[in-house]
Amino acid sequence: MGETHVTTHEGRSATSPSPIVIEAASAPRRDHPALARLRSLRSPRRPRLWFEILLIAVSYWLYSLVRNAVPEQQAAALANADWIWSTEKALGLAFEETVNHAVNSVTWLIVSMNYYYATLHFVVTIGVLVWLFRRHPGRYAATRLVLFSTTAVALLGYYLYPLAPPRLMNGGHFIDTVLLHETWGSMASGDFKNMSNQYAAMPSMHIGWSLWCGLTIFALASAPWARILGLLYPTLTLVVIVATANHFWLDAVGGMVCLAFGYALSRAWYGSLPHRLPKWVPTGRGRLTGVRTTRLPRPGPGADALAPGTGPKTATEPAGATTAARRP
Template structure:
C-alpha cells in the first residue's frame, strides 16, 4: 500500500463501473425512439402514398377473402330485417322502390355510391396533408383503425345486402339501369372477385362520417362545414335507396369509427383535431449529442 492509500484491487474495480455506465447509456435511447412514434411528425408524401396503397390492397384482399357463406349471410340478413321490423324501422324497401321510380335520381345515386366513397376520402386526406400536417397522422390513424376493425365484421359476420336477399322484392338498381353503382352486382365481372356478403359494417358510412366530422371541425367557410355535415346524411340515403345496406349496417360503421377515434386518442394522447396544426420544419435534437452541440454553440 502506497502513501495514497489506494490499492491495486481498488484500481481494477473502476474500469468495470465505467463499462456499466456506458451500457446503461447505450440502452437509454430505446424508450425515446419508441415514444417518438407517438409524436406528430411532418408527413412525407412518398410514405403516405405507399402506406395508403398497401393498406387499401390489404383491406381489399382480406375483405374479399372472407368465407363466402351464403346461407349464413342470408340468415343474418333476415334476422336484421326482422329486428328492424320489430322496431318499426324497416323502411329500406319503401325508399328503394321510391327512388327507383325516378330514373335520373337513382342513376345519380348509383354513381354516387361507386365514386364519392373514394373521391371525397382522398380529397380530405390531401387537404389534411397540405393544410393540417400536424393533425394529419392522428386523423389518418382514425381512418385506418376504423377500416381495420371493420374487417372483423366482414370475416365473422357475413351479411347479404338487401338487394341480394332471398324472398324479398328489393331492386338492384345498378343491374336494372346498367350502371356500376354497385361494384359487386350480380352478373358483372366484379362479382367474381368481390365479396358480395361483406355488408356489415358499412364503410360508406364509416368513411363519409370521418370526412364529414373532419370537414365540420377543421374547415373555416360555413358553406364547407354545411357540406361536411350533409355528406354522411346523403350517403346514408344512397346506401339505403340503392339497396346496398340496411340502416343497421350504418350503425356498425359508426361504432367502428368510434373505435378509430379511441385508438388515435390513446396513441397520441390527444384528440386528433386538437393537435397542433403545423409541425416545425426541423425537430430539435434532445439527445446527449444535441445537448453537447447546443452547449458548444453558446457564445463565450
C-alpha cells in the same frame, strides 16, 4: 436600496439585491432510448408524400385482398339478413324497401345515386387526406390512424358476421338498381360481382369513411359552408346506401361503431383527439412549418433591463422559465 422579490420556475421565493429579471435554466431531461423513441413515434410529425402514397396503396390492396378472401358463407349471410330485417320490423324502422322503391321511380335520381355509391366513396376520402396533408400536417397522422383502424376493425366484422345486402335477400322485394338501370354503381353487382365479396355488408364502410370525412371537415374547416357540406356528406351517403339496396340502416350503425373505435385508438396513442393536436409541426430548423414568426417590439426607454443573454422574444417561442421581478 429596495429588495426585489423573485419567483423562480420551481415556485420558490428568493431575495435578490439586484432589480433584474432572472431566467432560470433547468437541466435537460434524458430518457431511456426506448422511451425516447416511443415519445417520438407518438409526437405529430410532418408526413412524407412518397411514404403516404405507398402506405395508402398497399393498405387498400391488403384491405381488398382480405375482404374478398373472407369466406362468403352464403347461407349464414342470408340468415343474418333475415334476422336484421326482422329486428328492424320489430323496431318499426324497416323503411329500406320503401325508400328503395320510391327513389327507383325517379330514373335520373337513382342513376345518380348509383354513380355516387361507386365513386365518391373513394374520391372524397382521398381528397380529405390530401387536404389534411397540405393544410394540417400536424394532425394528419392521427386522423389517418382513425381511418386505417376503422377499416381494419371492419375486416373483423366481415369475417365474424357475413351479411347479405337487402338486394340479395331471399324472398325480398328490393330492387337491385345497378342491374335494373345497367350502371356500374356497385362492385358487388352486375359484371363486377365476381370481383368482390357480396356478403360483406356489415359494417358499412361507406358510412364509416363518409362520417370520417364529414367529422374531419367539420372540425377543421374554417369556412361555414365547408363545415355544413361536411355534415351533409355522410347524411346523403346514408340515403344512397339504403336507396340502392346495398345496406340496411343497421349496417350504418356498425360503421359508426367502427369509427368510434378508430377515434378511441387514435386518442389513446396520441393523447388527444386529432383536431386538438397542433396544426403545424416543427421542421429540422426549429421553426414551425407554415407559421410566421413576429418579433415583438423592443422595450422603450425606462423599461427594466433584461438579463445578459436574453433578447426580445418572438411570438412563436414557447413560454420559458423566465421569472418576473416585482419591486415593493
